[in-house]
Amino acid sequence: MNEASILGQVALGYAPMIDRQRDVTATRLTVFPARADAKVPPAPLLEALAEAWPADAGALALNVASETLLHDLMLAQPAANVMVEVPAFMAVDPAHTEAIVALHRHGNTLMLQGRPRAELPREVLPCFSAAIVDVAEERRTDATPPPGVTRSIGFVQSGIRSAAEVEAAFQRGAQAVLGWPLDDPLPAADPKAGARSDLQTVVELIRRVDKEEPVDRLDAVIKLDPTLGFKLLRYINSPAFGLRVEIASFRHAIMMLGYQRLKRWLALLLAQASKEANMKPVMFAALRRGLLMEELVRASGNGQSDPQLRDEAFICGVFSLLDKMMRQPFAELLKSIPVPAAVSQALVDSEGPYQPYLELVQAVESASMFDLREIAERLMMSVGEVNAALLRALANARTLG
Template sequence: MSQTTLLTREPVVNKNRAITANRIIAHGPNIASVVEALSAQAEVWPSHHPVFVSVGRLVPTPELMNWAVPDNAAIEIPAQTLAHPQTQALMARLQDAGVGMCLTWYAPGTALPAGVDWRFVLMDGRRHPTPGGAPGLSLAWGLSDINAFRQAVSAGFDGASGWFFLHGNAPAKALSPGHAQIVRLLNLVRNNGEIRDIEAVLKQDVALSYKLLRYINSAGFGLMCEIQSFRHAVSILGYDALNKWLSLLLVTASRDPSAPAMMQTAIARGRFMEEVGAGYFDAGERDNLFITGAFSLLHVLLGTSMQSLLDEMNLPANVSEALLYGQGEFAPFLQLAQACESFDGSALAKAAQALHLPYERINRAQLVGLSFADSLQA
């Protein structure tokens, strides 16, 4: 049976903007459809952080217990449903099963049931600028930008959920020497440069070399042997595969406080695009799909303009067209990846329909991308 529930996501960060959890929002016609969609993703469920699971605009009911709730998952209970008999029945069963609960859309003064441990409390930061005695760690939602996050933290919030960190960042400036060095390295690899020249660049930054080898030897590559050096990596993998992993180095080079959340977003986009585009492109082009998604926030991560970045890099035309103009064969897949980052699933449903993609494939690709991005920051 074709699935009718789509998943979207957003990160949860603490006061220091470090990722502490992920939110998965299920957009389905009923709880049975949500259970079906969540159950289908058991194999790829993200395990590096706690996961808050929202059933969107549905009322949480005991039917949700038909899902084998993962150990790191907590069910969101909207404050507006606390008096609903079905939600009360679900809460009792969640407590008996030892499943955590997160109180969402809390407003100061809301009457709360006794005996429930609300570890996290999500509040609409636009309506409630202070946590107002929230019965757990308070998270602001709906923040417009970085400055709104700073104000929320100053007002007493313990963190936030959402995509505020993509907005209100510092204006563009010139590429830093350290970032320019990685761009130089990428260009050498893309142009099949001499191994000795590439090694010479890597030797100038030991931390860079270590990070590259760590990525290559991570679970994402699935190699049967450990790569010991760049020369060894070239002999085993070739230049094309290394280009993808050097691209990761550039994405993870920022020192901005918001960098972890932005890195997770960029890498998850890239891995999602690579996974969901598998039926449309060959292996080499799927690597370029990954790079398109991973580089989609590069200008924000490195504090420069996308145009100046691409002027320095020798990227394929289909990558550049998608990043600069939102055009070309990769653009619909980038738009699909970005639509996964909305609390409203309508944009994702429209993008999925345009590409004739089944919901299950999109849901799986999204969780694969999220797990991969989290694994690189673990």
């Protein structure tokens, strides 16, 4: 069974696991069988995931929304970098004890999902390194356990909907949260905080590139900011760019990129310029949104032979969270930052050719099976094509750091 075939039998959702330093410690994939009655073979699914997420790529957490498929995946013994979430109802069921213990012995990290309604079998209890607890079911009020209560494992908070809930979870002692609240209302901008010089330089470069000014003028602007020049050279020499020769000068880098790809790089740089700790997960999400939108446009056929469409989709995805980072509504923000008309349509007016792709990305982020299917059908894409695009985007994101 090939990769395309197995990816057509499931639907995938994506979320990061983020620790109290706001660093991403693992990538979580939620796996739904495409049909409730389908028997999904575990081995080819694990092979497809391993190809996109090899052992040296860090931790991959699997949240499998099927008791049968999860049991089969545990028996198939995934690679040691794969963390497996086990629902509490399965953990207390003796029918799954042998598979849980065997997977623990294999070296995989296991996480208990939810609160068990009965006592866990004695053999199973030591197998779990942490519990995943939804904020709606949280009974802790702080990090200190009640008198006489010993907590043997840490917990990861899921169901987070706001920055305040993030802070409360870490106050209660959470070692990480699942996902990050991207729909919080815009925080008030500090009128005393002017734009940082590096942000001004990037915005100025975007304006000049939009006008397609000569390379000499662009080179002169970049030379005024050594950090910016370093980041440009690091980007163009990264594996994601695929060049066979090393680029050592700003002029050569600009000539190799061209105006369209330089816009793409500057969009990424602008979206990663914040120094605020709480913006780190937002910047992480912005890069993946851009890469996923690019891959979705490519997979849909619209961008197969048109790199400009793919680059615009990338910029749209990366900029889709820029209002959070810059603390300005898009209608104001895009007055100073030139973007393609179709990108502005999606971000300001929630319409236009890129809007359905942005909605599809959001459905993947929220692991909304119904929305994912409905939007994919609207775009005349299969769920398998969406899954393949997601895995390619996550793999590409790793090469860009």
